[in-house]
Amino acid sequence: MIDDFSPRTQRLRDGGHKLTHARLTVLRVLEDSGGHITSSEVLERVNQVDASIGRASVFRTLDLFTHLAIIRPTYLNSSITPTYVLMPNGHHHHIICTQCNQVIEFDECGLERMTAELETRFGVKLTGHLLEFYGLCERCQ
């Protein structure tokens, strides 16, 4: 029996999804990561917390969270492993150096107006966004 009614888990409950031990563990790992973490790292850390949780469940959970727009996979480093960014407030922004892959995060983006416009224009219901600038960092220029 799991009785977590915190707001973080609301999106899960809302969708009619069960609040399982595996899912809560993955959520916890994502939150503790600070918001940038590869699937391999999630796998590793989940395994450290509870070795009885299987690989497949972790992937299924990452998939579910992506559909729920709780996280979003991006390519920060390797081209083979995605990095998941947490979207606690529905959005995430960063600059990534295409040379050394350094990531610089920043907060404000001022896209509220554009969000509203797009919703009207395309009849969609937007829950978040990812804004990624790329170029060369100070050292790589």
Add this chain to the structure above:
Amino acid sequence: MIDDFSPRTQRLRDGGHKLTHARLTVLRVLEDSGGHITSSEVLERVNQVDASIGRASVFRTLDLFTHLAIIRPTYLNSSITPTYVLMPNGHHHHIICTQCNQVIEFDECGLERMTAELETRFGVKLTGHLLEFYGLCERCQ
């Protein structure tokens, strides 16, 4: 001997990279794709055009183009295969439905000012950006 001096290939020449048959073929495939194409599709189409081009070269080329900011890998559909978006003008924007993965592209983004601000603030040299909104499309709401 390859004598393509079109602007498209300028970024390649500039970086001191050779204008090889394999690279031109991959570039062509990317351009013909309309701007959204998975690595597997690139592989397949390159193979159709010239079966003598090896898998490894295609991947090496996609990697190079990513570093040159000619393309950018994103996750549109599967979580196992990235989709490469072409950045002919340095940027790309779309809305993606987290339910059915439908992609709606749009052009304007008005991020020129923010680009300039970030360059000053962080001392970086930005060459482009990717703006991805997510939510539910008309049919999935």
Add this chain to the structure above:
DNA sequence: TTAGATGCAAATAGTTTGCATTTGT
């Protein structure tokens, strides 16, 4: 009670590597 979620292990899929050979400049 039962639909939904899980863990396992095997199957698939995707990407990278090392190296001898070729090619653009």
Add this chain to the structure above:
DNA sequence: ACAAATGCAAACTATTTGCATCTAA
């Protein structure tokens, strides 16, 4: 001429699947 890039095939890494079992609601 020669550094850079290539093709090959094998190695490697990442993700998904099928299914019997378990569990949150």
